[in-house]
Structure formats: C-alpha cells, structure tokens
Amino acid sequence: xxxxxxxxxxxxxxxxxxxxxxxxxxxxxxxxxxxxxxxxxxxxxxxxxxxxxxxxxxxxxxxxxxxxxxxxxxxxxxxxxxxxxxxxxxxxxxxxxxxxxxxxxxxxxxxxxxxxxxxxxxxxxxxxxxxxxxxxxxxxxxxxxxxxxxxxxxxxxxxxxxxxxxxxxxxxxxxxxxxxxxxxxxxxxxxxxxxxxxxxxxxxxxxxxxxxxxxxxxxxxxxxxxxxxxxxxxxxxxxxxxxxxxxxxxxxxxxxxxxxxxxxxxxxxxxxxxxxxxxxxxxxxxxxxxxxxxxxxxxxxxx
Amino acid sequence: xxxxxxxxxxxxxxxxxxxxxxxxxxxxxxxxxxxxxxxxxxxxxxxxxxxxxxxxxxxxxxxxxxxxxxxxxxxxxxxxxxxxxxxxxxxxxxxxxxxxxxxxxxxxxxxxxxxxxxxxxxxxxxxxxxxxxxxxxxxxxxxxxxxxxxxxxxxxxxxxxxxxxxxxxxxxxxxxxxxxxxxxxxxxxxxxxxxxxxxxxxxxxxxxxxxxxxxxxxxxxxxxxxxxx
Numbered sequence: 324x325x326x327x328x329x330x331x332x333x334x335x336x337x338x339x340x341x342x343x344x345x346x347x348x349x350x351x352x353x354x355x356x357x358x359x360x361x362x363x364x365x366x367x368x369x370x371x372x373x374x375x376x377x378x379x380x381x382x383x384x385x386x387x388x389x390x391x392x393x394x395x396x397x398x399x400x401x402x403x404x405x406x407x408x409x410x411x412x413x414x415x416x417x418x419x420x421x422x423x424x425x426x427x428x429x430x431x432x433x434x435x436x437x438x439x440x441x442x443x444x445x446x447x448x449x450x451x452x453x454x455x456x457x458x459x460x461x462x463x464x465x466x467x468x469x470x471x472x473x474x475x476x477x478x479x480x481x482x483x484x485x486x487x488x489x490x491x492x493x494x495x496x497x498x499x500x501x502x503x504x505x506x507x508x509x510x511x512x513x514x515x516x517x518x519x520x521x522x523x524x525x526x527x528x529x530x531x532x533x534x535x536x537x538x539x540x541x542x543x544x545x546x547x548x549x550x551x552x553x554x555x556x557x558x559x560x561x562x563x564x565x566x567x568x569x570x571x572x573x574x575x576x577x578x579x580x581x582x583x584x585x586x587x588x589x590x591x592x593x594x595x596x597x598x599x600x601x602x603x604x605x606x607x608x609x610x611x612x613x614x615x616x617x618x619x620x621x622x623x624x625x626x
Numbered sequence: 627x628x629x630x631x632x633x634x635x636x637x638x639x640x641x642x643x644x645x646x647x648x649x650x651x652x653x654x655x656x657x658x659x660x661x662x663x664x665x666x667x668x669x670x671x672x673x674x675x676x677x678x679x680x681x682x683x684x685x686x687x688x689x690x691x692x693x694x695x696x697x698x699x700x701x702x703x704x705x706x707x708x709x710x711x712x713x714x715x716x717x718x719x720x721x722x723x724x725x726x727x728x729x730x731x732x733x734x735x736x737x738x739x740x741x742x743x744x745x746x747x748x749x750x751x752x753x754x755x756x757x758x759x760x761x762x763x764x765x766x767x768x769x770x771x772x773x774x775x776x777x778x779x780x781x782x783x784x785x786x787x788x789x790x791x792x793x794x795x796x797x798x799x800x801x802x803x804x805x806x807x808x809x810x811x812x813x814x815x816x817x818x819x820x821x822x823x824x825x826x827x828x829x830x831x832x833x834x835x836x837x838x839x840x841x842x843x844x845x846x847x848x849x850x851x852x853x854x855x
Binding site: 532536538542 | 676699701702706707708718729733734735777
C-alpha cells in the first residue's frame with residue numbers, strides 16, 4: 324500500500340466534489356455543534372440541579388397579622404405560639420425530616436433585604452409584613468407531599484411550599500430545549516449522512532474507469548475503497564473541527580463573557596467539562612461519515 | 627490452467643442460459659481463439675474466468691483454483707495473475723502512457739523502484755520504447771492497444787484474457803497486435819482471445835473454440851474461423 328498514491332487520490336476526489344464536500348463539512352459541523360451543545364447543557368442542568376436541590380427546602384409559611392385579614396387560609400387569625408409549638412413537635416416526629424429551621428419575621432426581612440437590595444419594593448417593606456416560617460430539609464426531597472398533607476390547612480399555616488416546584492419549571496424548560504436541540508442534531512446528522520452517500524455515489528461514478536481497471540489488475544477491495552472512506556472521514560473531521568471551534572467559542576463568548584456576568588448566581592460549567600467533550604465530537608465526526616461511506620460503497624461499488 | 631466442467635450460466639431474470647453445459651480444458655502455454663457470433667456466450671465465458679460472474683452450474687477452475695469456492699476477498703489475489711485486454715483499450719485519458727502502465731502496479735502495492743524498472747522494460751517489449759511521457763489521446767489506436775497490453779503484461783500474468791483486442795483496429799494494425807500477443811504467448815503466458823476477425827484466426831492456425839447459443843460446438847486444434855459467420 325503506497326500512502327502517497329492514496330493521498331493524491333483523496334486530494335483529487337475532495338477537489339472534484341468541492342461543493343459536495345462543503346455541504347458535508349457544514350452539515351457535520353452544525354450537527355456536532357448541536358450535539359456537543361446539548362451534552363454541555365445536560366451537564367449544566369445536572370450541576371445546577373445538584374447545587375440548588377441541596378439548598379431548597381420545603382417551607383411552611385405561617386400566618387401574620389396582615390394575612391389574617393387578606394388570606395382565606397388565615398381566617399382564624401395570626402399564628403399563635405401554641406400552634407407553632409405543635410407544628411414544631413409534629414415535624415420532629417416525622418422521620419423523613421432531616422432538619423428544621425425556624426425563620427422569624429425579622430430574619431425573613433433581613434434575607435429579603437439582602438437578596439433584593441436594589442429593588443424599590445424592598446425599601447417600602449417592613450418586618451411585620453414578613454411571614455414567620457419553618458424551613459424543612461427533607462432526607463428525600465421527593466417526599467414533599469407528606470409535609471403538604473400533614474400541615475396544609477392547619478390553623479395558623481398560610482401555605483406549604485415546595486421550592487423545588489419553582490426550579491422544576493426552569494429545568495423542564497431547559498430539558499425541553501435540550502430535546503429540541505437533539506432533534507435538530509439528529510436531522511442534521513441524517514442530512515450529513517445522505518450527503519455523504521450521494522457524494523460517494525457521484526465520485527464512484529466519475530471514477531468508474533479507474534475503478535474498473537483497479538478491479539481488473541487485482542487491486543484489493545480495501546485499496547479501492549480507502550480513498551472514498553478517507554475522503555468522507557476527512558470532510559467529517561474538518562466539520563468536527565468547526566463544531567469544536569463553535570463549542571469552544573460558545574463557552575467563551577456566550578457563557579464566560581456574557582451569561583456569567585448577567586447571571587452571577589448560577590454556577591456555570593467549567594472548561595474541563597467542555598474540553599472532555601471535544602474528543603468525543605471529533606471521534607464521531609471521523610467515524611460516522613467513514614461508516615456512511617463504507618455502507619454507500621457496498622451499494623454503489625462492486626469490488 | 628483453465629478447466630470448465632459442465633458449466634452453465636443463467637443470468638438473473640433471463641430464461642435462456644448464456645452458457646449451457648460447457649466443458650473444456652486449456653493447458654499452460656496454449657493460445658486459444660474463442661469465436662462465435664454476438665450473443666453466443668463469448669463474453670460470459672471470459673467473465674467467468676475473471677470471476678466477474680459465478681457460474682450457475684458446474685465448476686470453473688482457473689490457475690488450479692475452484693472459483694466457486696474462492697472467497698470474495700481472495701479474488702483480487704487471483705486477478706493479479708491474470709492480464710486483461712479489451713476492444714476499447716480502457717486507458718486513463720488523464721495519465722501518461724507510463725503512468726497508465728504504472729497504475730496497474732501501484733494499485734497492487736508494488737514498490738516504486740520496481741515500477742521504475744519494469745515500466746520502460748514492458749513498454750520496450752510492446753514496441754513503445756521512449757513514448758512513456760505521451761498521453762493516450764496522442765497515440766493511434768494500435769499504439770493505445772499496445773499500452774493496454776503493456777499494462778496487462780507488466781505484472782507478468784500467467785494468463786492473458788483478450789476480448790476482441792483488434793475489434794477497433796484496421797487489418798494491418800491488427801496483424802501487429804497479433805504478433806505481439808504471439809510473442810507474449812511464446813514467453814509461456816497462456817492467451818485466450820475472443821474475436822470476430824476471420825483473417826487473423828485463419829492465419830494464426832491456433833486452437834479454436836466456437837460457441838453457438840451458449841453451447842460449445844467446435845474445439846479444434848490448429849483451426850480456422852469457420853464456415854458460417
């Protein structure tokens with residue numbers, strides 16, 4: 324096997340089908356960029372989940388004086404200290420509860436001030452507008468229902484809130500976007516593979532003279548097929564290179580330069596996660612087109 | 627060298643067999659003409675030898691191998707011991723004469739040193755010494771066929787298959803090509819040549835195999851073309 328001969332054949336082939344090669348490169352690049360992006364998004368979501376689920380709790384908000392007038396759940400008046408004692412001891416008896424914190428109205432006011440110090444709403448707020456609450460950390464965050472049924476509707480309890488619900492919506496949204504990205508990726512990949520099949524067909528046709536002679540003089544099947552497969556692999560690899568550039572660029576410009584400054588609360592994925600995805604993207608970019616070419620050769624090139 | 631035992635070939639979707647119950651043997655070093663009208667089965671006969679097709683019944687042995695049992699990936703190895711020449715030359719128009727011949731060696735992985743040595747040698751043998759750098763389009767038909775023969779012979783095959791090699795050439799040029807094939811035959815290479823050229827067959831007085839509607843109707847040592855066309 325003479326490498327130089329094969330290489331020159333590949334060069335000729337890629338140039339001959341320049342437009343087709345471009346199409347393959349672009350569609351492979353886009354599909355792999357989407358693929359890498361959705362992998363990273365999944366990592367981002369799961370790291371966010373870990374981070375937030377660790378912090379979220381079930382909250383039992385207690386009625387204050389203002390609620391007693393406005394809220395139907397608090398029609399029996401503001402919470403009394405006996406009711407609070409009762410809730411606390413009941414919580415203590417539940418073994419799904421890991422820890423219970425009590426947040427007084429004053430503390431709630433302070434936290435609120437910290438969190439929304441720029442908001443004009445915070446300035447007009449007074450401590451007695453805030454609610455007292457029990458913040459409960461569960462051993463298993465999924466067991467929220469137990470707390471809800473036990474304490475909702477009890478005298479002095481305004482509401483039981485699972486903070487997970489709020490995040491769950493966000494994560495569902497991100498998950499949906501991820502599925503959509505994967506769907507588009509799948510379509511692009513199909514387009515890329517069909518393009519490759521077509522490219523192989525065209526170049527097998529334009530090289531039928533050479534191939535006929537190669538077969539007659541006894542060139543091995545591998546020798547005949549190698550240029551086609553390598554062509555597809557090289558086009559795919561170039562596409563994967565672009566995809567990698569897009570992913571790295573996306574991490575740098577979109578996340579580091581833009582999102583990380585806009586949303587400092589969120590802990591974004593780091594470079595290590597991004598870089599570990601690149602070999603996978605390159606490998607897929609190399610192997611998928613090569614396999615597509617191989618399959619196409621079975622059909623269009625009798626050896 | 628070649629042995630056909632009761633070989634029949636039916637192409638898919640066709641009821642009439644292209645070859646029917648053909649049995650014959652070609653010994654090493656023979657020169658055999660294969661004659662018969664169009665559609666008599668000559669091409670099928672050659673395609674079976676090259677294992678472009680497999681026979682439907684019977685057995686084809688080439689170079690001592692049963693082609694039905696030869697697995698696909700061993701076919702290239704088998705073909706390296708065969709040379710093939712066609713009516714339409716089948717040269718690569720964008721390669722020079724030398725490159726065309728070298729191509730047959732490159733694609734089976736011969737070393738560059740070997741190619742550089744054998745290409746001028748074989749071109750000299752076919753009478754094209756010094757025309758290495760010419761393009762096939764600049765050559766006459768007879769010269770192009772000589773290039774094709776050089777390419778078929780450069781790997782020193784044991785068997786040369788020629789499918790109407792003089793079909794596109796005038797009588798005078800054809801004689802030159804036949805002399806060349808005869809010379810190759812004298813080096814010990816078996817030659818099987820399908821032809822419609824009555825004069826050539828009559829002049830050469832070699833073994834003649836005639837096919838008619840797929841049947842072997844004549845196998846004659848030192849034969850002539852025949853009585854009817």
